[in-house]
Amino acid sequence: MDKLEQLKTTRADLDDLSAEFSSNEESEEGSKDIKTDVLTINFGPQHPSAHGVFRGVFEVDGEIIVGIEPHIGYLHRCFEKIAEHRTYTQFIPFTDRMDYLSSMLNNWGYVISVEKLADVAVPERAEYLRVIVGELNRIASHLVFLSTAAIEAGALTPYFYYFDERERILWLFEQLCGARFTYNYMRVGGVRVDTPDGWLDDVLAFTERLEKTMVDYDKLLLGNYIFKKRMKGVAPFSAEQALDWGLTGPSLRASGVNYDVRKADPYSVYPRIDFDAVVLYNGDNLDRVIARSQEIIQSINIIKQAVAQIPDGRVYSPGMPRYVTPPPGEAYAHIESSRGDLGFYIISDGSPKPYRVKIQGPSFGNLQVLPAIATGSFFSDAVLIFGTLDAVFGEVDR
Template identity: 65%
Template sequence: MSKLEEMKISNHNLSELEKDLALNGEVESTEDIVTEELAIHFGPQHPSAHGVFHAIFHVKGEVVTKIEPDIGYLHRCFEKIAENRTYTQFIPYTDRMDYVASMTNNWAYCMAVEKLAGIEVPERAEYIRVIVGELQRIASHLVFLSTAGSEAGALTPFVYFFDEREGILTLYEKICGARLTYNYIRIGGVRADAPEGWLDDTLAFVTRLKKRMYDYDRLVLGNYIFKKRFIGVAPFSAEQALDWGLTGPPLRSTGVSYDVRRSDPYSVYPRLEFDVVVKYKGDNYDRACIRSDEIKQSIRIIEQAIEQIPEGPVKADGIAKVFKPAAGEGYGHVESPKGDLGFYVVSDGTTKPYRVKIQGPSFGNLQALPAMSEGTYIGDVVLTLGTLDPVFGEVDR
């Protein structure tokens, strides 16, 4: 074999075994080596599937040529259940959708019913909603950062981030008695006022977290291996993101400054100063960095809300557990940690909704996975899936 042929073989995109076979003369040339396409089943019982997600990866070598997502393993008919419950009875079911961000699910549904029924929420209740909602955003993003690190091989950050999240769950336990599914935000306000000292405890928590976030950024986002695994992988343009219907951090990572808190303001957000975090490369690294930056903005919001919160009632008067809003329709949506979460509720004048339709950000964001990942290495698909941060209780609602 000539030196030229050896160079061709060495530079060819072959595995080490194939190169050895070719160089030892066991095959005559690289053209004799055929790489067949292989179909690999991923999930639904897999820790990196972020829930019961099944997909078929078609790979050639280690490169993914096609992805066939398969969802529906967790389907629980929430929209139909809502039509067979009273307006108040359905609130606990919203907790079970994005169960990593239950509080914002309560909020979006209650807002839709309030618009439908013309209910005005007391000012103090609005501030409490903002505080618990932003705590929920922080908690959700901490889960994202911990799993993003572990999927790249960094296990230490997982412990730190979950320890911080534990502080938020303790605050939730004090204000509503629950740690995962809360049923706290109610139609017309919140279930109960913050207990004595709770606002001080919350302020102390976010003040401490604000100082620690810069160290956490160095630990994860500044890590050499993390950056090598994430930077430049699965980039998405603003045009692609809009075409695929992305919302939340995946959309803002492409340069689109769409945040429901600013684009369609609700509650007392117009009174609070914060930045809509935007990145521009739209790759896995930007989708990771944007969550850390949003935690810092949530801390700003909570600090202002605690400073501004007035005294007063925390629930509108005259709302019975079972009530009959006039026939009509209402749509409420919030900026959940995953993106634009909306509830469309139609009333026929009875005690139960006539129709309920839910717009979930995890479902919308997940559909872009094949477009993002086809052409990348199979080892990077898991990272890309993680940067979309789906929760399948909401995908399969």
């Protein structure tokens, strides 16, 4: 009996020994490649290229990103809950502050949903004005995108040129509705005011100027060898991946998917306007930047046609009540915002206040892809990828 025990323990010892031996072998093999740790870096909320209040916890091995954990919610202002306590018209200023770089388009997305819910007809002139201001705002937003992309790549100068052009657009908006930045211009059933005298001529003059200057700016930024080298082939995104992750807008079209709400589900007077959705095929950083730059050209094209086609008449549909009270029911409408597919889903219970407003913001969908495509890239590129995904945190957090 004792002998058996002894044998057993010897056996166990031997097992231990062999285990130790094998583990030694393993550690020896491991020591060939010196063990290094990953550095956990906080990126944001206060960071020069955090685009507001994004916080990403980046795990960096040397210079390569091995993991990203995004933290959002630093700007959560509970818009959807607030909407339930405001009348339909009162909620329009909130949409301004959602995606604050393209306020007009957010206004538009909201009022178009309410109009669908309440079945309100919009005068022709108002529709054209919406197209004009919407596209102007898209240009302004893309200009901010291009300038931040340039800053993140380390070039400061393009930012000043792009913002100069943006100032001109803001000046036009100020002429139209009195505000530089948060416009509150659209109303359920039209737009708030008609254009001042000569405003459309100013718009045309601006588009002609921008058409010329954009050529120079593209040469300055997109034609730059270093910029191209930094951007080309970084974080490529195939069409399937883009669709799986729910990307929308220029980022999706840069991956080769021809989906533009203005074409796929036309609204307003877009069917009467001849333009192309910008589709590029590599889906890398460079394409995402070029897509924006080319969309500016397309927007100029749209504005020119809209100004040519705009009829005279009223801009606000007659007989609209002070409080819009849609019948009970629900409606969903979406538009092509400067960041992608912006949808509003509104449920009405027949009272002057909505029962529920659900906002489908494109920035959120675009941002969630960041860990998937930025892992494995350089730290400096991860910042660029985050920039080219073009998230606005007013809209991500709402």
